[in-house]
Amino acid sequence: MTSEILILTPSAVALAADSAVTIGNRKTYNGVNKLFMLSNDPPMGIMTYNLSNFSNIPLETIIKEFRAEIKKEDLTTVIEFRDKFIEFLDELVKNELYVCSFEDRVMEFIAPLDLNPIPVDEVTFVNIIRNIPNDWDYDIFGEDAELIIENLNQNNEKFINAIPNYDNFDNQDEILELFKKFFVYKEFLEPFTGIVIAGFNKNRLFPSYVEFNINYLFDDKFTFNEINDMDISGDQVHVRPLAQGDVIDTFLGNMDGNTRFKLINYVENIYGNYTINLIDAINNNPNLNDDEKQKFINEISKIEVANDSLNSSFVDFLDQLKQDHVDPILASISALPKDxxxxxxxxxxxxxxxxxxxxxxxxxxxxxxxxxxxTRGDGFIWTKRKHYFDGDLNPQFFKRE
Incomplete structure (x- = not known):
């Protein structure tokens, strides 16, 4: 994982990234490059987050090759840089040296199940494969959806052999389909590479950025999903935390998204449980007859209708609380000198x-x-940059740049 920040002010773009990479949720190494210069005419930078490879190729290698490629191009906007980057990836995966087949992806996925020294029992296995969001379908892959389903069906036997004690299941077809969907989610949806390209378009005085996700699938297939693009102007300031942004969100907005969700959920439960407890108390009151109970319950139903309004008011209150905290900070950021x-x-x-x-x-x-x-006038300027070597011993590196 990682933590990165993008700040756009009327006069400058600030980009910052840590250097940590996590291997298999077990070990962390520091020293990975996630921030790169793309161009000085126009001035553009690029940051990556989440996965550090694409089709088993380090993103650092891809970006530096892309940077050399676009020296021959006359790109003028962040959108053009993005489109050219996607074209570059498309050409890259057409080279068979850098691709995996669908069967390769399946075998890599199920291999740990075969090598696990402690076999997974049926109940644990089912609980694991059910632990994915259920609000998506293969249609999310657009024109590649049918091809993915076809490849899944062609590999049915491999999936079946990886399911522990498959013959013991009464609902074998359901378990098989769920396992295949689990594979697709874990391999083709959950692990993505985030990309941000930011800088100054050639004919604009104010900065712009574009953010998108990519994920390699198999053969020459990969997904592209645009997240956002923005051109700021006037006295606007935009701050975009990337990847692990909870601490930055708390600093800027007084609370992170997870805390906000829990607060809203807590208040909704209070309102909902309040009316439920009232109805239970009325139904269990021996001093009331059935008509009286129904009369009181009908009145309580009016409170239930008001709950949505109360919940909405609480959300509005949180939004206003955040805005009151954020506005002064953004106003200060807009006036900050570059250093x-x-x-x-x-x-x-x-x-x-x-x-x-x-x-x-x-x-x-x-x-x-x-x-x-x-900045538009000075271009891309490193204010802090790590190197894995001693700069005094490698002057040729800086001359080359």
Missing amino acids: ELSNLAESLIKITSIKRKVQSDLETVGGPIDVAII
Whole structure:
């Protein structure tokens, strides 16, 4: 995992990223590059988060090859850079040296089940494969949906052989289909690579950015999902935490999304349980006859109708509370000089790293923090950058850049 930040002000873009990479949720290494310069004409930078590979190729390699490729192009906007990057990936996966077949992906997925020294029992297996969101279908893959289903069916025997004690299940077809859907979700939906391209379009005085996700599937197939794109202007300021943004959200908005969800859920439960308890008390009251009970219950139904309004009012209150906290901070950020903007971006990543360090779980944010500032006049400027080598011993590297 990682923590990154994108800040757009009227005069500059700030980008910052940590250096941690987590291997199999067991070990963390620090030293991965996630922030890169793309161009100085126009000035553009790119950041990556979540997966660090695409089709088993390190993203650092892909981005540096892409950067060399676009020197021959006349790209002028973040959208053009994005479209060219997708074209570049498309050409890359057409080279058979860099692709996996569907069967390869299946075998890689089921291999750990065969190698597990402690066999998984049927109940545990079913609980595991049910632990995916159920609000999606294969249609999410568009024109590739039928091909994915066809490949799944062609590999039925491999999936069946990986299911523990398959013959003991009464609902074999249901378990098989659920296992295949679990495979697709875990391999083709959950693990994605996030990409952000930010900078100054050639004919604009204010900065822009585009964010999208990619995920390699099999053969020459991969998914592309646009998240957002924005052109700011005037006195606008936009702050976008990426990946692990809970600490940054708390700093900027007084609470993170998980806390907000829990508060809203808590208040909804209070309102809902209140009327339920009232109805139970009325039904269990021996001093009331059936007509009286029904009369009181009818009145309580009016309270239930009001619950939605109360819940909505509470959500509005939280939104206003956040806005009252955020507005002064954004106003201050818009006036920050470039060096202070760089310090802010670095500090927001650092406080996330500190929190992960003192928590009991894996340190998924850490290592040196890379920071860059992009302006229309000065271009892409590193304000903090790590190297795995001694710069004094490698002057040719800096001359090359």
